Amino acid sequence: MIGAPVFIDRISKAYGSQTAVSDVTLDIPAGEFLSILGPSGSGKTTLLTMIAGFESPSAGRLVIGGRDVTAVSPDRRNIGMVFQRYALFPHLTVAENIAFPLKMRGIGKDLRAERVKRALDLVQLPDYARRYPHELSGGQQQRVAVARAIVFEPPVLLMDEPLGALDKKLRESMQIEIKQLQQRLGATVIYVTHDQEEALTMSDRIAVMAKGKIAQLGSPADIYRNPQTAFVADFIGKMNFLRGEFLGETAGSQAIKLDENVVFHTPSAVSGYDGAARIGGRVRLALRPERLGLAARGAGGKNALPGRIETSVFAGSFDLHLVRADFGSHDILQVQTPADGMQAPFVKGTLVDVVAEQDGLRLFADVEA
Template sequence: MSNPSFISFSGVSKSYDGANYVVDDLNLDVRKGEFLSLLGPSGSGKTTTLMMLAGFESPTQGEIRLDGRRLDDKPPHQRDIGMVFQNYALFPHLTIAENVAFPLSVRRVGRAEQKGRVKRALEMIELPHLANRRPAQLSGGQQQRVALARALVFEPSVVLMDEPLGALDKRLRETMQYEIMRLHRELSLTIVYVTHDQAEALTMSDRVAVFSDGKIQQAASPTELYENASNAFVANFVGENNGLRGRVVTVKDGWATLALSDGSIIRGRCEQGLSEGAEAMLALRPERAHIHSAEGTQADAHSNVVRARVQELVYCGDHHRVHLTLGSRDALVAKLPNTQRHALPSAGDTIEVAWRHDDCKILAASVPRSAPTVPPPASPSPSIMSTAPAGAN
C-alpha cells in the first residue's frame, strides 16, 4: 500500500540554545491536496514548523520529507515550495507583472512562457488590468492577491502561508479568506497555513493542528476540534468555552459526573484516562446553554440543570450574551438568540440554565506535554489554497 503522506515530519525538534525546544519531537503527516492550518498562541512553535518546511530554519533533530524525498538537507529554492508572508514581500521598484514573473526568472523560464504564465496568474486573481502598476499603487487586499499569484505562478507542489491576512481589516480579511478558498478548490494545491485566528482556521481548513509549547495538542477537522476537544487547552483555545472546574465523582463507559463548587452534579462525555477524584474542567460552549425561563423550554432527562444568578446582559446584534454566576465564584456565559420571541431575564434574576449531557465534555484540568503522532486523515478532502514562491522572497 502506498504511503498516504505527502508531507511528513518525523521526530522533528528545533532548539536555538541546545536546551529549550521551540518545536519538540513533532510527528505530522499531511495529505496531497490538503489544507492544513497550524493554530496556536505566540511562541507555540507553529511558525518555526512552517519555516523548517520552507527551508528558512533547519531542524535540530528529525527529518522532513516531501513526496517521499528528504527536504531538510535542501536549500529553499530547491524545495518547489511557494511562500506568502504577512507583509506580502513585494518588490516596490517592480511592476505587478514583474513581481509575479520574478520566481519564473529565478528558475530561468523563457520570456515567452513567462509572459503567458503571468497573464494567466493575474487573470486567476482578477487583476490583469493592474499589471503595469507598482505595489504602492495597490490596496492591501490587491497586494495580497498579487503575492498569491506570485506564489502560484511557478506551479509549486506546496504553498505555505504565514499569517497572510493579519494586516488586513476585518471585512477585507474575510473577502480574502474566500478568495484563497476559491483558489484552493480550483488548483488543488497542498496548503500549510499558519494563523493565530481561530475563526480563520475553522473557516478555511480541512484540518487544524493546535500547537502549544512546541507540541501538537490535537490535529483534527474543524468540527471535531470544536465539538470534541481532546484536552483543556484545545477546549479553551478553540472558540469560546465555559471552563467550569470541579471534582470527578464517577467515570464509566466514556461518561463522567463532575461536582461543581456550588454542589451541582454535571454529567458529560469525558476524555480517555480521566480518573475519579481528579480535578477536572467542564467544556461547554455558550450557545449550548439554554435559559428555560427565557426560552420557554423544559429540561429533559438527558440534560444538566443548574441554578444561576444573572449578572449582566450584553446586546450583540444576533444574540444576547447572558453573564451568570453559579454559587459564589463560578462564572457562566450563555448565548440567547435574538429571535424577539421571548422575554429576556433581568440582572439579579435567579434562573435555571440547562444543556444536554452530550453537549459538554469533562476534561482533565491540566494538559500533558506529551503529544501523539498525528497522521493524515483517512481520506483526502478536496480543499485547496495559495501562497507566494520561495524564489520570490
C-alpha cells in the same frame, strides 16, 4: 498545478537550551489544506520555516513529494510562500513582481507573460498588471503576493499569517478566495495562523500546537466538537469551565460535584473523560456558550445550573448573556441564545437556570488547567 504530499518525520528544533519544536510528526496528503494553529510561542512559525528550509532541524527529516529535502536549500525545494508582510518590490510593477520567480528560474519572456496573465486572472486582478504596489489596497497587494507564489506552479504553498494585516471584513473575504483558489489549483497548502476562526473556515485539517508539540490533529468539526485537552477546548472557540470533584461513573453517566448543593451529570460517551481518575479527583467541566440555554429558576430540570443574570447584550446573530453562577466559586458563564426578537431582555439580577445540551459537554482532569 498538482499538489505534493509532505511528510514531517519527528522534527525538532532547539535554540541552545530552549526547545521551539519537539518531535513533531505530520503526514500531509497531496492537495490538503492544513492549518497549523496555536498561540504566540507555540512553535508554529518555526515549524513552517523548517519546511521552507530557512531553518535547519535539530533532529528529524522532511520529505516533500517523496524526496528527502531536509538538507536541501530553500531555492531548490520548489515551494511557494506568502507572508503577512507581502514583500512586494516597490520599484516593480504588479506584472514584474509576479514574473520575478519565473525570471529567476530562466523562464522565457513569452512564457512569463502568459503565466503572469493566468495568475492575475486567478486572483481576479486582470487589469492591474501595470500598477505599482503603492497604488494597491491591502487586499490587492495580498492577491499579488499570492499570484507571485503560485505563478511557477509549486506543488506546495506555505502561508505564514498572510491575512493578519487586513481588516476583519476583508480578511474574511480573502479566506474564502484563498480556499477556493487552492481547491481550483489542487496545491498542498500549509497555513500558519493564530486565528481560530480562520483555521476553522479554511482548513481540511487543523494541527493545534502548544509548547512546541501537536496538541491535537483533526478536521475543524472534530477539533471544535471533540477537543482532547482543556488547552484545545479553551483555544478553539469560546468555552466555559467549571471546576469540580469527580464522584464516579454509573450507568453511563459521570457525576461531578460543583459544590455541596450542585451535582452535575454528563454522559460518559460524550464527555471525553475516561473516568480512570480516582473518585475525589479534581476535574474541569467544559461547556460551549452556544450549547447552553436559559430557563426560569427551578424550571431547568435536575441537571440545571442555578445562576443570576449579570447582563444581556445583543450581538447580531445571537444574544450574549453573562450569568453569575450561584454555586462553587461563582464563576461567570457565557450563554449564547438565538437573537430571534421573541424573548424579552433579561434584567440584571434575574434568577435563572442554565441548561446544557448533553452532547455539548466535555470533561477534563484539572491537571490540564
